[in-house]
Amino acid sequence: MRFPIGLCTAVAALTAAPAFGAGLTVTNTVFAQQRSTAPDGTTRIALTPATRVTPGDRVVYQLAYRNGGAQPIEGLTLNNPLPDALAYRGPAQGSPAPEVSVDGKTYGPLATLKVRGADGAWHAARPEDVTHVRWRIANALPAGAAGKVAFEAVLK
Known part of the structure; x- marks a missing residue:
């Protein structure tokens, strides 16, 4: 059975102290992991945009964030329910480990x-018990700065 990726797309809830204003943008992109054998x-694992996934497929959720405002953003937290x-x-490889929750x-x-x-x-x-992931961005996010965080999951 195949599922449109829209059925399992997580939504990032954002918090910041003080309010992050109109300058913050966050884009959530889902990638499918494509495994192949090299010569x-x-x-080798390649990430391709996920348009359809089947049970057992591994995906990577990436949250790309950018401060398009004129002021730094302090205390930014990205919270993503699964x-x-x-x-x-x-x-995900190259991403800092998130804090996780089993109850939100x-x-x-x-x-x-x-x-x-x-x-x-x-x-x-266990990993299967996780219901939420979150990243606390430790340093202020300067005006014009951007970053990415990501986690891996598998479709049940």
Whole structure:
């Protein structure tokens, strides 16, 4: 079964303190991972725009942000909920690791999070338990500056 990528596109919620104003733009792009074997036998991964994905396909969500305003933006946070159809796999290559959440309220490294199992006991969270990812942009984003963050997921 194939799904149009629009069915599983995550939406970035943005916060900044103080308000980020009209100058901030964020573009969320979804890429499919295409694996191929190189002549030397190694596996190469290429990213192509995802137009349709099937269960088991790996995708990369990239959030590109830019300050088009005249003032720096302080305290920028990019928070991205994962659609139910996706399972988080980790930060994308070259991207800083996001903080993750299993409930949309508490964030941290995956190894520090717990979930309540069917048996009622608390268990270590797994990548499949992640419901949100967020990045806190530590430094002020100067006027005209841009950046990118990304994570990998798989379609369930």
